[in-house]
Amino acid sequence: MQAGVKKKFQITIAHLVLIVASIFFVIPFVWLVSTSLKPLTQIFTFPPEWIPRPFQWDNYVRATEYIPFFTYLKNTVVITVISTLGVVLTCPLVAYSFAKLRWKGRNVLFVVTIAVMMIPGQVTMIPLFLIFNKMGWVGTPLPLIVPAFFGVPFSIFLMRQFFMGLPDTLRDAAKIDGAGEFRIYWQIMVPLARPAILAIGLFQFMGAWTDFLGPLLYLTDEHQYTMSLGLQQFQNQKGTEWGLMMAVSTMMTLPIIVMFFFMQRTFIQGITFSGIK
Amino acid sequence: MRVAQLTKSATDTQPLVLTKKSSFFNKSNITGWLFALPWIIGLIIFYVFPLGSSIYFSFTTYSILQPGEFVGLDNYKELFKDKIFWISIYNTVYFAVFFVPLSIIFGVSLAMLLNMKVKGMALYRTIFFLPTLVPHVALAVLWMWLLNPGFGLVNGMLDMIGIQGPAWLGSETWSKPSLILMSLWGIGQAVIIYLAGFGDIPEEFYEAAEVDGANWFQKTFYVTLPLLTPVIFFNLVMGTIGAFQQFTLPYTMTNGQGTPANSLTFYVMYLYDNGFKFFKMGYASAMAWILFVIIMALTAVIFLTSKRWVHYQGK
Numbered sequence: 035m036q037a038g039v040k041k042k043f044q045i046t047i048a049h050l051v052l053i054v055a056s057i058f059f060v061i062p063f064v065w066l067v068s069t070s071l072k073p074l075t076q077i078f079t080f081p082p083e084w085i086p087r088p089f090q091w092d093n094y095v096r097a098t099e100y101i102p103f104f105t106y107l108k109n110t111v112v113i114t115v116i117s118t119l120g121v122v123l124t125c126p127l128v129a130y131s132f133a134k135l136r137w138k139g140r141n142v143l144f145v146v147t148i149a150v151m152m153i154p155g156q157v158t159m160i161p162l163f164l165i166f167n168k169m170g171w172v173g174t175p176l177p178l179i180v181p182a183f184f185g186v187p188f189s190i191f192l193m194r195q196f197f198m199g200l201p202d203t204l205r206d207a208a209k210i211d212g213a214g215e216f217r218i219y220w221q222i223m224v225p226l227a228r229p230a231i232l233a234i235g236l237f238q239f240m241g242a243w244t245d246f247l248g249p250l251l252y253l254t255d256e257h258q259y260t261m262s263l264g265l266q267q268f269q270n271q272k273g274t275e276w277g278l279m280m281a282v283s284t285m286m287t288l289p290i291i292v293m294f295f296f297m298q299r300t301f302i303q304g305i306t307f308s309g310i311k
Numbered sequence: 312m313r314v315a316q317l318t319k320s321a322t323d324t325q326p327l328v329l330t331k332k333s334s335f336f337n338k339s340n341i342t343g344w345l346f347a348l349p350w351i352i353g354l355i356i357f358y359v360f361p362l363g364s365s366i367y368f369s370f371t372t373y374s375i376l377q378p379g380e381f382v383g384l385d386n387y388k389e390l391f392k393d394k395i396f397w398i399s400i401y402n403t404v405y406f407a408v409f410f411v412p413l414s415i416i417f418g419v420s421l422a423m424l425l426n427m428k429v430k431g432m433a434l435y436r437t438i439f440f441l442p443t444l445v446p447h448v449a450l451a452v453l454w455m456w457l458l459n460p461g462f463g464l465v466n467g468m469l470d471m472i473g474i475q476g477p478a479w480l481g482s483e484t485w486s487k488p489s490l491i492l493m494s495l496w497g498i499g500q501a502v503i504i505y506l507a508g509f510g511d512i513p514e515e516f517y518e519a520a521e522v523d524g525a526n527w528f529q530k531t532f533y534v535t536l537p538l539l540t541p542v543i544f545f546n547l548v549m550g551t552i553g554a555f556q557q558f559t560l561p562y563t564m565t566n567g568q569g570t571p572a573n574s575l576t577f578y579v580m581y582l583y584d585n586g587f588k589f590f591k592m593g594y595a596s597a598m599a600w601i602l603f604v605i606i607m608a609l610t611a612v613i614f615l616t617s618k619r620w621v622h623y624q625g626k
Contacts, residue, residue, distance in 0.1 A: 066453050
C-alpha cells in the first residue's frame with residue numbers, strides 16, 4: 035500500500051513537470067492559431083489578448099484567396115509525396131547492402147557516405163544549381179524531387195543502423211530455401227524494417243513540406259511556388275497581413291501534427307543507434 | 312544481448328564468403344553493387360562532381376551571366392579583406408558556441424522527461440515536437456511577433472512582472488540571443504533521436520543498478536548518460552554542422568538583410584547573397600570551401616576527443 039502511494043505521488047509530480055514544460059512549447063503555437071482568428075484591429079493590442087473577439091473565421095477564406103493557396107498546396111503535396119516515395123524506395127535498398135551484403139568496396143563507400151553527410155549543402159549548392167540550369171530544370175520542381183530517388187546520406191545511415199540490429203539467421207534460412215537476394219530483401223527485410231522506413235519517410239516528408247531554400251532557388255515561376263514561398267507573399271510594401279499569414283501557417287502545420295501524433299511511437303522505434311561502432 | 316548476437320552472426324557468415332575465390336565480378340560483389348547502385352550514381356552526380364567543380368569555381372570569377380576567368384587565389388585573398396565576411400563568421404561562431412551546448416543540455420533533459428512511463432505521453436511528445444513541425448518561415452514570423460518590443464507577447468509578460476523588456480530582434484545586443492532562444496524552441500528532432508537512444512539502453516542495466524540500491528541520481532549519471540554518449544556524440548556533430556548552416560530563420564526574419572547592423576548576417580546568408588544576388592559564384596564557392604574546411608576541422612576535433620568521453624556498449 036505504502037509503495038502504491040509513493041508511486042502515485044511520483045506520477046503526479048511527473049505530470050506536473052511535463053505540463054509546465056509543455057506550456058512553454060505550446061504557447062507560441064496557441065498564439066499562432068489565436069492570431070489566425072483575430073480581426074486586424076485586435077492583433078496589435080497591448081497587452082496582448084488571447085481570445086479572438088469576434089472569431090474571424092473569414093481569415094481562412096481570405097487567405098486562400100489572397101494567394102493562390104490551392105495551387106501552392108498542390109505543388110507542395112506533389113513535391114513532398116514524390117520525393118518521400120523516392121527516399122523510402124532507394125535508401126532502404128542501399129542501406130541493406132551496407133548492412134547485410136558482402137561486397138568489395140562496401141566499407142570504403144560507407145565511410146564516404148558518412149563523410150558526405152558532413153558536407154554543408156552550401157558547398158554543392160552552386161555547382162548543382164549550374165548543373166540543373168544546364169539541364170533546363172531550373173524553374174521546374176525536378177531538382178527538388180529527382181535527387182531523392184538517388185539516396186539521402188542521413189536516411190541511408192539511419193536505415194543501415196536498423197538493419198544491423200536484425201539477426202542474420204532469417205536471411206540464412208531464406209537462402210537455404212533458395213530465395214534470391216532481392217526476394218529476401220523485399221519479402222523478409224522490408225516488412226521487418228517498417229518502423230525505420232516510416233522514420234526516414236517522415237523525416238523527408240517534414241523536410242520537404244517546410245523546405246524554404248530549395249524552392250527559393252529552383253522555383254522561378256509563381257505558378258510553381260510551394261506554401262513556404264507563398265507565406266512570404268503576405269509581406270509586401272503595404273505591410274504584412276498577419277492574420278492571413280497565420281491562417282496559412284496553421285493549415286500548413288496541422289496535417290503534420292496529426293500525422294506525428296499517431297506515428298510517434300513507431301517513428302522513435304525506427305531510429306536506432308545500437309549499431310554505431 | 313543484441314551486440315553479442317551481432318558479433319556472433321558476423322563471425323558465422325564471414326568464412327562462407329572468404330572460401331569463395333574472390334574475383335571482382337563474383338555474384339556477391341555484383342549483387343552488392345546493384346543494390347547500392349542508385350546511391351553510387353547519386354553520390355557521383357550530386358556530391359562528388361559538384362564538390363570537385365566548386366573547388367574549381369572558387370579559383371575563378373564565374374557567374375551565371377559570364378563564363379569568368381581563372382584568378383588563382385584572388386577570391387580567397389579578397390575574402391580575408393572582406394569586413395562582412397568576418398562579421399558573418401563572428402555571428403555564426405557566436406551562435407554555434409552558445410546554441411550547441413545549450414541544445415545538448417536541454418535536449419537530453421527534455422528527452423529524459425519524455426521517456427518517463429506516464430499516461431498521455433503521445434500528447435506530450437507531440438507538444439514538444441510541435442515547433443519542429445511549424446514551417447520555418449511561419450516560425451520566423453511568429454517569433455518576430457512574439458518578440459516585438461511594442462506589442463509582443465514576451466515583453467507583454469515581462470511588463471506584467473514589472474520588467475521592461477529589451478528590443479530583442481531590433482537590438483544589436485539582443486538579436487543573436489533571440490535567435491538562440493528561437494532555435495532552442497525547435498530542438499524536437501534532436502530530442503527524438505535521444506529518445507531513440509534511450510530505447511537502445513538495455514533494461515537489465517537499470518535492474519542491476521536497482522539491485523545495487525542506486526538512486527535516481529546515480530542511475531542517471533552512471534548508467535543513462537554514459538550509455539547515451541554515442542547518441543550525444545552524433546547530435547553534437549550534426550548540431551555543430553547545422554549551427555554553421557543557419558539560414559532560413561535569420562533570412563526570413565530580416566528579409567535577407569541581416570539587420571540590425573549586420574548582427575544577424577550569418578555565414579550562409581552572406582554566401583547566398585554573393586552567389587545568387589550579386590552573381591559572384593566564384594567568390595561564393597570560395598566561401599563554401601572555407602566553411603567546409605571549418606566544419607571538417609571541428610568534426611575532426613570532436614572525433615578526436617570522442618575517445619575520452621564516448622562509451623560504446625559491449626566494450
